[in-house]
Amino acid sequence: MAIFRFEALKSAANRKPVAVEEIGRKSELFGANVFNDKAMRQHLTSEAYKAVRAAIEHGVKIDRKMAEYVALGMKEWAMSKGATHYTHWFQPLTGTTAEKHDAFFETSMDGSDPVEKFSGSTLVQQESDASSFPNGGIRNTFEARGYTAWDPTSPAFVYGTTLCIPTVFVSYTGEALDNKAPLLRALSTIDVAATEVAKYFDKNIKKVTPTLGWEQEYFLIDIDLAASRPDILQTGRTLLGHTSAKGQQLEDHYFGSIPTRVLNYMRDLENECILLGIPAKTRHNEVAPNQFELAPIFEETNLAVDHNSLLMDVMQKVAERHNFKVLFHEKPFKGVNGSGKHNNWSLATDTGVNLLSPGKTPMSNLQFLTFFVNTIKAVADYEELLRASIASASNDYRLGANEAPPAIISVFIGEQLIKVLEELEGVSTGKLSPEEKTDLKLNVVGKIPDVMLDNTDRNRTSPFAFTGNKFEFRAVGSTANCANSMTTLNAIVAKQLMDFKQEVDALIAKENLKKDEAIFNVLREYIKQVKHILFEGDGYSKEWEIEAEKRGLSNHKNTPDALKAKVSQKSLDLFEAVNVMSNKEVEARYEIELEEYVKKVQIESRVLGDIIRNHIIPTAFRYQNVLIENIKGLKEIFGKDYEQYADEQIKILKKISEHINQLNAKMHAMMDARKEANALTNIEQKAHDYCNKVKPFFDDIRYHADKLELMVDNELWTLTKYRELLFTR
Known part of the structure; x- marks a missing residue:
């Protein structure tokens, strides 16, 4: 197998870019x-x-x-x-x-x-x-x-x-046995709910369409190098491997010149996208070595979800033509950034208006504030469910790392909009005076920029951020089907808009308030209720964890804990109320996602055990024998004084033996924990056991294996190393 590693390296080093035939003008062939x-x-x-x-x-x-x-x-x-x-x-x-x-x-x-x-x-x-x-x-x-x-x-x-x-x-x-059916139901419900609210501002609006722009991050690895790693082939990530001396710390890959082989792959992929109607727009190097991103033009959500699912399949097929393996896993390599799939979401009317874009008139800005605040209210009320929508075994490795938002769901809107909400909250209740109406319309709402530009800085640590004319759900994982998060987001916003309309209509009917006054009154109350979800600071900090707990926000750091929110009575009631999923359909998905979690961790543990037994330990034994023969030779030459000449070799030999012993003990302990978990019949308990009793061994085992990688002769090591996987072009 050691020969295979070096053969793979030789093959990868000698690769030539695959020629790509131009298909013509994209606008004509789209x-x-x-x-x-x-x-x-x-x-x-x-x-x-x-x-x-x-x-x-x-x-x-x-x-x-x-x-x-x-x-x-x-x-x-x-x-x-x-x-x-x-x-x-x-x-x-x-x-x-x-x-x-x-x-x-x-x-x-x-x-x-x-x-x-x-x-x-x-x-x-x-x-x-x-x-x-x-x-x-x-x-x-x-x-x-x-x-x-x-x-x-x-x-x-x-x-x-x-x-x-x-x-x-x-x-x-x-x-429904799929991801599309619930999504279509959610899109239908939010269309009706949003249209009813939008008619407060424009009676001509007959349809509201949720839009989605996803950003697909991925790694490209030479196909032979990937084939030399059993963990990559079977789990999509490296379970072992010492970090490379050079990683991403120089920040020289991000937005850098795209390698020729990769560029040809991207051109070939974009040609396929154009013919298939996928509006691929942006390509660039991402932060980690050999990491890249593709992003399209915004589309209607159902079509965007289909296009992303199709794209992920097409990417793998095109990669084979270019002798690449695409890694979609959220964290394929330790020590460098993982991959996400930011979901940029907004609402568009059939009259050509983005409801989340600040406008040029008081009325259009009131419309913007209505949908803006209601979206935040929906997230505040269902933050646990939103967290559950992006939970997976692979995304657990990414959330909270230095390239991804934390598991705590919060909303970032920027300093300027924070001030706008504070001023709106400060208006007195009930009927507004002429001065207050003028102040609201001209001074408060008018402070929102009247052009479609980002009026906020970006906060990369925020899982749900407003970015000028849309909300960016940054916590979605790169392997995910966007339908899961989009079904949940559209369902909770639909429910919130339905509640909002009921409250506004009630104020108009019972309090004899004008429409604008009723809207302002309801929005003001919502602003008071959503303060706990708004956060502008560093989401990675320990201080935020403490503060979030004080605010009552959930912090589910693993999938079994996060998924529980899906089957809470609150969530079941929501999905039924908006006609998205029956209780039976929700509960089925909960069980399926727990089973998937168990199977993925189970597969990783079995692959890890296989690599330790068939690669790491035999290679370490082989190097031990080399050291033993060296020590024997020194003894023959120097006699009883040999120890002073073999001191370092003996120390290394002892250290390797310690790591082998620990590796073997941890591996068997992991296997025993897995057997105990497998004996359980309750899927919830099994998932928690795999999470809390099996998975913790991964880091312990990796520690000793990675130490051995540093000590064993490079010529004997069978697994392709990080420096080779990440920097072979």
Whole structure:
């Protein structure tokens, strides 16, 4: 295996950049492989086109007869793009995407009359074997039936030779078995709730659309170097490895010149993105060595989530062409920054207004304040649930480290907006005097900038920060499906806007207040209630942990603790009230996520044990024998005085033996703890045991293994080292 390490290094060092063919002007080719509006106009009848548009814009159901016309046009378009198969492309609760390919090709019973066929019923719905997908107890093991149903709001696309049709995935009894169905429900609910509130300011508003701009961070490692590390192949991260002398401390990688091999990979990836309608906009070096970022233009949330899920798959496939391995894990390397996926969220109206953008008039600024304060109120009321939405075994390694926000959910809005809220809070209750109305509209609201510029500095330690015209949910992990966090965020804001409208309408009806006065009164009370969630300082500091505890904010540092908020009565009531998930669906997800946590820590512990037994300890023994032979030789030469000449060798030999003994003892203790955890039948207790009794051994084992890496002859060490993984270009 030691030879394999050096062969991998030689192979990586001799790599040449893979040539990338330019595809032409991106603006002209954007969405060329997407069944978008342009393609539908060309390939559908006018009636079929109108039916699909009605489904997209108003949620009108497409009847089966019209679906036949849509399927016919979609098939002809897809075949013109080289498609030979089709698939219902969905997002089960595994965190990845799923697809089963069927050929358009069919024959009659006797094998004659071959034809390319794709029916409306096949487009709209398919029965899928759900037996091997996570279900959290929604159905019995022997009940395999599940259904995929077409989501017309996310356009079909051709990738390779396959027509991919975005779908939801539900059980035989109708419960959601995927990430998309709850997200669509949340988006529908917030559309209604936000539109009702927005009509206070503009009666012409008929629809509000949540938007999302994600930022995908990732590492690129040469494919052979990755293959030389069993831990990277099986867990997506390095379980062992001493930090490199040079890491990111010189800050010379961030925004630096992109290496040629990587740049060619990025160009190739962007070409694929353009054809698939993914609006890739930004690329750059991130902070850690061999870490990079891709960010798109903002899109409607459902489409943005689909595009991110598709992108992560495409990234791996393109990487293979360039002899790279993409690492999405939140913390693949110790001692350097990990990776996140910041979710930038806002609300846009069908009249072209960003509801979270400060305006140029008193009325538009009042509108901004309404949605701004209500969002903060939603986060304040459901901070534990928001924390649960980004909980995972891999994100636990990142949260609270020096590149990511802490596990404590707080909101950063900047000094200027803090002052605005303080002044608004100071206005007297009840009916406003003419002077107060003028003061509010001209002096308080008017202090918000009247252009769409960031009116706050950035606080990288804040998990939820306002950045000028949007909120940035920074705590989302790089491996995550954005649907989880976006379902939760849109659900809690929808519920808050519904409550807000009830309170405002009640004040107008009961207190005979004018609309603006009622809004101001409710907002002022909210400002008093959200102070505990607002924090402008250093989220990494110990002082903030102490202060947050005093404020009553949660600090769930691990996934088993964080996930408990999902099944609290408060959360169950919320999801039912906004028609996003039933109690059964929420509880199923809780069980699935706990099971996933257990399995991931279990896999890591087993891989760690395998590496210790089959790599680290045998290599250390081999080097011990080298030292022993050296000491024997010195004894033969110097006789009884040999010890004064072999003193250092003996010390090293003893030190290596100590580390081997500790390594072996810790490894067996970890195995015993794992066996005890595996014997448990309660998934909550099992998750907590893996978290608190198995996982703590990881750091202890790593300490001794990494010490041995520093002591053992480099020529004998079998695992590719950090300096090689992170700095081989």
